[in-house]
Structure formats: C-alpha cells, structure tokens
Amino acid sequence: MGVALDRSPIIREAPNLSGLPVGEISEDSRLVAAARMGDRTAFGRLYERHARLVHGVLLAHAPFAEVDDLVHDVFLIAMRRLDSLRDPDAFAGWLLAIARNRAVDFHRRSRATEELPEETAGSDPGEYEARAALEAIRSLPEAYRETLVLRLVEGMTGPEIAARTGLTPASVRVNLHRGMKQLREKLGRSKTDE
C-alpha cells in the first residue's frame, strides 16, 4: 500500500471558487438576488455576462449546430433552479457545471438514438479549414479543449478565462500553452496528410 499524504499542517486561504474578481462577484450576486425576486431583466443581464462562456464550454463538447439550443437549455435550467443556488457568488461555476452536464446528457441521448455527423462544409474553403481546426481542438484533452475554444473562438483573454472558469491564471496559461502546442502539431500533421 502506498504512503498516504498527510496534508493536515497546511493551511491555505480559501480560494475564490467563483473565480471572478470581487467587483464582478458582487455584480453577479446582485443580479442573482434580483432574478430570484422575479426580475427577468436581471436574469437577461446574467445571460449577457455569461452566455459566451457557456457557449464556449458547450462548443468544446457538442456539435456546433446544436450549441445555440443547448445554451438556451442551460439558461432555462438555471432560471428554474436559481433558488437552489446556495452561494450567489458562485453563479458562474454553477452555470458551468449545468453546461457540462447538459453536454453529457446530449451525448447520452444522441447515442441512444443516432449519432449524426457534423454538418459538412460547403464549397467555402475557409469554412472547411475552420471546421477542421474546431475538430482538432475537440480531439485535445478536455482541459485544453475548453480553454482553447474560449480563447480562439469566443475571443476571451487568458485572465478573463481564469476569472470566469475559476481556474487559476497559472492553470489557464499552461492549458493555453500546451493546448496550442498540441493543436499546431495536429494541424501540421493534417496538412502533411493532404
């Protein structure tokens, strides 16, 4: 049997699990409180603030043609369950968990029926390249996949990704760096194959 880790003497600061800067947290918290009181405009603001993030995470796991519908599903689930969110500051992380779960559920249901291939590109070579790049990103390990989609597709910066996902800036840097390296290798290889 291996040696158990004894980490009891280590005392750390509790991380900010929402990952958002303090000002951003209070804004989310304020909007969640208003949305709970029935203010749908406040919920619309939460959508505007986080839809790009949810879209990016879903795009890392589900076909592009399905993603817009899935984004709406995620926000509808969130609206219905908003009362069950214990810590309003953790809204972003909670929303991400719903999005990832919705992606799993989508795949499970797709397998139960029929897995449809991603819509093939038309004659536009730019679209063909874009789809190939997206597929290459989707074939990367999960941690790199989501981070790269958020950076390259959704146009978020590294600090913004860290703030919104709750990852540390160091983890996001590593994911971007390693993910990009693997992506270059994959894209280089597919060009060689042509």
Next chain:
Amino acid sequence: MNDYLWDGSGEPDPEIQKLETALGRFRHNQPAPEFSQIAAARMHPARASQWLSSSFARWAGIAAVLTLVAVACLWFALRHANPAPGAESRWEIASLAGTPSVGNKTIAKTGDAGKWRNGQTLETDSRSRARISDEATGEVEIEPDTRLRLVESDLARKQLALDRGTIRASIWSPPGDFVVDTPAAVTVDLGCAYTLHVDDSGAGILHTTLGWVGFRLKGRESFIPAGAACATRPSIGPGTPYFEDASATFREALTRFDFGAQDTGQKSAEVTTILVESRKRDALTLWHLLCRVPEADRSRVYERLAGFVSPPPGVTREGVLQLDPQMLDTWWNELGLGDISLWRTWERSWSQHESAGKH
C-alpha cells in the same frame, strides 16, 4: 509564453490570428432570449386570466386559496410538532424498468415516482433499474442488482452509500456537495459525470466521463479526470488512477502494484514496468505514484514525470522527493487536468463536517 496568446498583447502571432479569424465564425452571437416572456408562458397567463374572468371562477378561486392556506397551516403545525426523518431530502425516485424497491415497498410501474428519505435503502434486482433525481443536485441512474442508501441529504450536503452494484451519476451541484460512500472509499464529485461499480466483496471501480472525481479513504486520495478510471479495495482504499487507453501491460502492472505486490522488491519490479510503459498522458498515474512508491523508487518516478511535464518554478527535486504537499499540488496544476484547489476546499469543509460529528 507568447503574450498574444495569453491576453492579445504583444506582437501578434500570425498563426493564432489566422485561427481566430477562421474560428470566429463559431463565436456566440445570439441575443438574450426574452426571459420575461418565457417565464410568463410557463404560467399560462392567458388561460389563467380567462378562467378567473368568470365570477363563479373568482369565488371558486377565493375558496380554493382559503382551503390551501388552511391545509398549509395544518401541514406546518404537524411538521413542526413531529418532524419526519429525512424531511430535508428532495430526492425523487422513478422506476426505469422492473420493480425497484424502497424498504418493503416496490415501485411497480415504469414511470412511477416517489420521494426518497434519509435512511432509506433503494434496491434493484436483476431485472429492474431506477433513477433518482434532485433538481438542485443532479441525476443518478441505478443499474440492476444494486443497493443504494440515502445517508444524509440536506441543502449543504448529499451523502449516499453504495453497498453493491452500479450507479451512473450526472451532477450539477457545486463541487464537493455530492458524496458516495463505498465499502472501500468515499467518492466526491468535483463536477460532473461518472460511473461507479461495487462488487459483493466491496471492491469498486470508478470511471469518469466528464469533469473529475475524487476518491478518498483515510488520507489516501486519488483524482480521476475524464477518460480515467480508478479501482478501490476494502481496507486498502483507492488505487492509482490511470487513463483507460493506457497499455494492458501498464494497467496490469499498476493493479499488481496497488493490490497484489506484498514486498518492496515486488513493488519495485512493478514500478519498472509502469515507468517503461508510460506515455506523456500517464503523467496522471506517475504524479500519484510519487506518494505511493517505496522511497528508493521515488527518484525514478520523479525523473520520468519531469521528462513528461517539467516541474514549474518553485517545485524542486528535493521538495518533491520529501513529498512537500505544496510542491506536489503546484506540479499537479501543471498537468492540465484540473485545479487542485477545488479538492483542497472540499477537504477543508469535509474535515469541519467530520469534526462536527456529522459523519
């Protein structure tokens, strides 16, 4: 690192710019739906107002409201006079096939649903399946020949115990809220989908589908990311996690190392096989092995892992060989498999929970 990739500053990288332009067509560009209309439609206001417009309906409505208030008062009084065990639980059980049972009651028809209370046991036989769900937590499918108990469920924590059988969990509550005890380890959801099987001897295996899951027994812990699996045995605890696409030789050597090898010599031989067979992706396994191998083998594991993922600044060879917890955590975060602070947060809250005598 190229600053352009990090935050768009610095000299633009032409290849990244090209990718941004190409992939930009997939960017989110939908306006917010009209949530006010969605909410209103759910309440069917047109039908409601039509119904209330007749005077008879208005009086019927007032009577119904008064009745509801009376029933609610009665329920409130009874509940506080004699609180039901497990009253906080919001789990619903539904039959998916056959006749699952809760205690001596069976859920006869597929689609039948009922509440699942703290302390109750849900069992499926060889032909039945069930699903439990809690809107705030997630869904769990219970496969045939499974026995699952609801130990505790309140707003803060959901604790189940899987005595035997198979469950498939999809969890959306915050990381660390959903916990499943098995005879050989505690499974902690860190977001968000996994399959857990426990056989009649109490041995278990966990496969993570999405996100990652923590496995723990008495300070021995394993982190299992998507695509990886981890076995566990009673009185030993969680084994070393591995990616399921690792070679058969690698996986067999790991099983012998975790649960078979009795002495240091045998363990060292298995470590040699594991190191020879390991790929870059198996950094997951090597990181866990640092704390588990005999001390004499630790430097070999360190070298192999460092060859795959360089130790980040501040992580030294000496520190790792002495199992410095801070350095091990920092190195873990370099693996790109998830941020370990989620787990540490859960550990802190769990320790508080345990010391409060709730577990």
